[in-house]
Amino acid sequence: MNTRHWWDIAVGLVIIVLSAISAMNSEYSVVERWALVALLLSLGALYGAVLRRFVPVQIGLDQHDTPAIYSMIGQMAMIALAAATVSLSADMMNTMVIVLPLIWLSSSGTRQAVLMNVVATSALGTAFAFNQGWTTSGNITAFAIAGISTAFSIALGLWISGIANWGSERARLLEELTEAQSELEAAHRESGAAGERERIARDIHDTIAQSLTSIVMLAQRASRESNPAQTIAVVEETARDALSDARGLVAANATVAATASAPFEASLTRLGTRFARESGVQISTTVELSQQLPRELEVMLLRCVQEGLANVRKHARAGHVAMALQRVDQEIRLTITDDGRGLGGATIDDERGFGLPGMRERVALVGGTLSLSDAGGDGVTLAVTVPNPEALTQESLT
Template sequence: MRSGSITPVSSHVEDRDVWERLDPAWHAGFAGFAVVTAVLLVVSRPDHPVLAFVLLGGIVAAYAAAGGPALHRGGKLGAAYLAVAGPLTLALFTLAPVGAVMLFVLFPLIWRLLPTRAAVVATVVTMAALGAIGLFARGTDPADTPALLALFGGALVAAVLLGLWITTISSQSARRAALLEELDRTRAELAAANREAGALAERERLARDIHDTLAQGFTSLVLLVRAVSDELDRDPEAARRHLDLAGRTARDNLAETRALVRAMTPAPLAEAPLPAALRRIVDDVGGELGIAVSFALEGPDGPLPGGHDVALLRLTQEAIANVRKHAGATRLEVRLTRDGAAETLLVSDDGRGFDPGSPRSGFGLDNMRSRAAELGGTVTVDSAPGAGCRLEVRLPARSRQAA
């Protein structure tokens, strides 16, 4: 199963260009052609079999030492490999016609390891060398020279055009990957801007509520206390009335404070602690979707720091929303683990899954990542097409002070 980790920093999609994705195929292809060439050398029995195998061994050694590593690094290492492997391959072809099999490796590697202009030059030089070998080393009949030249000329044009076409596709793929990565960054920035705007609006709302309720109440309390101070000696009855009024004002302010706190607390947590709230949410989605669900708690059943309670509740709701909308699952499991080091939430399903490294169409995972990051936590997604999804949230205990 392919996994991807969503960290507090940009989760940019780790796109590799189309060439790099095929690196294992390059290695396997080279090994396959080398084995086929070795078998053909045994079967064809060239005039100098030992030398032929030495040349083939040199080609393989050059690939192991420089060609393979150059697939990642390129540059001078790739040029050095071709400078060695090219002459060795031509020499093998000169010695044994079956050595032409290794040309099927050489030409693609020319276009893989060299810039476009250098690849064109290397292709022309190699094809010219092959033409010279065909004309002179093989003892070609002079009458066949025009046909042979036409054959090699056509092969040269075809090789260059094919190389240019493949290079163009690779360049387009790299540009597309860069655009997708930029789009992913833009989405993350937009999600962050939306969160910031929402937080600012919430702060403004709280400021208005505090000004209209608590601040006015405290102002009244200050005035009442002053009045009581002035009236204690000369008018005890008025002082008692003002003290009663101050008490009512204080109780009203306390009620307003509790109302503000309740307004900031998600409804499920206002009615029950987190484990019970999660259990109810899981049971509800099971009844809604008609799927098998389970909830497990490992650790104490009690309240968490407010920030952790709210974050874990929202993360669970978002994960279950994804299951509801996209997964097509028949089973959903939620587990909350609490210990001295961290709170860990695990949400897994057996749905259709997805590729965590592919560009995403929404902000769900980005929002989850950011919410966990605010408490010093991480969100890890383990999924693959057709293999379900496993989402793990970990909030470290050290963030509780900050919460």
């Protein structure tokens, strides 16, 4: 049950008990008894009709937004009825157990609650003194009760209000945190979608786009040849490879080789052979590995080989290319060296599109590095260095 329901029960029980006590007290006349019962029932009706709406459903979280003047009018009426009962019977000072807390619950702020508490205890104390006949002892007792009740009511009210405010602030902060987490999750999803789009774009560039470029170049060469049968055969093979790559991308498992089960060394050799047939550039391939690499790392290295050979074909004007993949200490190193015209002052950052910068991003995803340098004279050396998975596994075990 919420706060309002608990107060319905509390107010109802207090009204019923005090009404029963008043009706059964033989010291009162019949008129006094029924007058007390009528005042108490009026107090209960006032709570149900007016004051109840000001009691928050949950303290600290659901405060009313009605102007203070309306709740103050209801409080003044409640104080008047309670003071009237006390003026007829001193036992009715027990009405303070609901009057003072209801003032705190129905007030629009701390200032109103403190003010109305002082008014309530003063009115009830005056009514008590009136009931005692304005005697010295009665006056002392009345205003002692009023003073003590005021002090305790204000102290407890401020303490409970502080706890309620703290709970309200905590709930607000929790709501803000929840909203921030939702925004962060949305940002992560957007970032993941953007990263996935970039990955797909790199895959398309490194597979289908390069194959189509090769087909265009081969078709141009075939148009200049008197007997283009061999070139046309290469065009057909390249087109089949492009179709295989497209199917692999659709299946979210793009592969460079014609079959996903092809050994890594065979895939490298096949890439070199196709490059030599397409470009007429001689190529030598060296693979020195002591263990099989993870599939993700193999795909990344194959993409780098594709991009490196594509750049040699487009820019280097080379006659020979040496491709090597080997384990060096705790690293896997891929190098592609050509004997072409060199860099000419170009750097990785000068590249536009999805060329070398895209390759560098792909290498960085596995914790590796990419470098491009002159090969000690004519030509260029492209080097990809990544951590050795076998070494990383051994370190994690130790």
